[in-house]
Amino acid sequence: MNTITIDIENLKAQDELEGFWWNYIRNDFCFKNSISKEEYNQFPVQDFDILVHKQIKTGERFPTTRYHVVYIVDGKAESSLLEGKKIREIMSENFNRYVKKNGKIPFGCIFDKYSNDESEVQINYEPIEGISYKFKLDIDENHCDYESLPKEEMNPLKKVIIATNTISPIFYSSDISTIYETINENNSVISIKNGIISQIDTRISRYKEHETIWYLIEISEGLFEFNNTFNNFKYPLNIKISHNIMSNLSLQIGDSITFNGQLKLDKTLGYIVHNIKKMNKNN
Incomplete structure (x- = not known):
């Protein structure tokens, strides 16, 4: 099966943000904290993946964020810019598909709480420290007991970071x-x-x-x-x-x-x- 890719530079042109601050949330909730420039022209994607672009603009303290959702149409990757509310709906749909297929909670997802009338359950997605999304699931008579399901602990997209120690401290100058x-x-x-x-x-x-x-x-x-x-x-x-x-x-x-x-x-x-x-x- 051929790998389907998308051009990150085209996404940058759509959202009108500058810089290289990207997060990637695959449809199974595996997480990539950054995208190297070497991957920009042919970044591999799947249906309903989410690409997050951020930039701290001049004079602002917090980043402006744009969300791109990937759709596979006739074997090619297309994307749409969506607001945060719609992104949470996409994550809810991805979560349900994953649980039904695998019988466990996807990576980075944590059961939070039921609503007061127990018609909804809130899930927190926290793949790494400092990154957090919250989304809700509707509950019907066939829903799973999310609290008792096993959790996926592995993130195959995690980049192995090797610490280096080549710079000497400066104590005397x-x-x-x-x-x-x-x-x-x-x-x-x-x-x-x-x-x-x-x-x-x-x-x-x-x-x-x-x-x-x-x-x-x-x-x-x-x-x-x-x-x-x-x-x-x-x-x-x-x-x-x-x-x-x-x-x-x-x-x-x-x-x-x-x-x-x-x-x-x-x-x-x-x-x-x-x-x-x-x-x-x-x-």
Whole structure:
């Protein structure tokens, strides 16, 4: 059977959002947290899959989200832009199909509660930390006892993340320590313009059953701004960014970046710029 694919670039043109922040919810609730640019032209899909595109626009704190639902028509993939309410209906239909076929709860789905009149049941879909959808199922006389059904624990779309540890912490630097003292005295943020990425580490933090992926980046030169004055620097400076920023910008060694953050002295990571809410990749 031939694999059916869809062009992610065409979907981007439809929803008019920029960037590379995508989630993929397959019709069996298997979840993919990001889509690489190498997959854009031929991303494999199935009927009733959901592709989620996000972008934090300039001046906004929270992302704008667009939902694309895939339909297979005559052996080809087509898509429709739908609102969140309709997406929850699609998820409800996918859930019912999966349970009837497999006799168990799909991956990432958790029974929440029955409605007061027991005519509906609410299911929470939480494939990874920070991602959550809620949808409801109508109950009839033939409904399953969702609380007692076994659950699918495996997500075959989960990308195996290998942590790296190539960037050394910076504990002793007269240049950075001077900046740190100046920043702390004035209770201000640090601004970096045109910082050049020289190394990227993938780091994984674990707390109980939760896993958080983040990135430690070394920039080797750029412009440091304080009191509305930019000064050149040509020494290593480490920064910490989230997985969402990395996915949205697809950062690589050699890229030039601009951002604001807070400089702190961490007991493990040394001097590091963190709490970076937004970053721009310069052309």
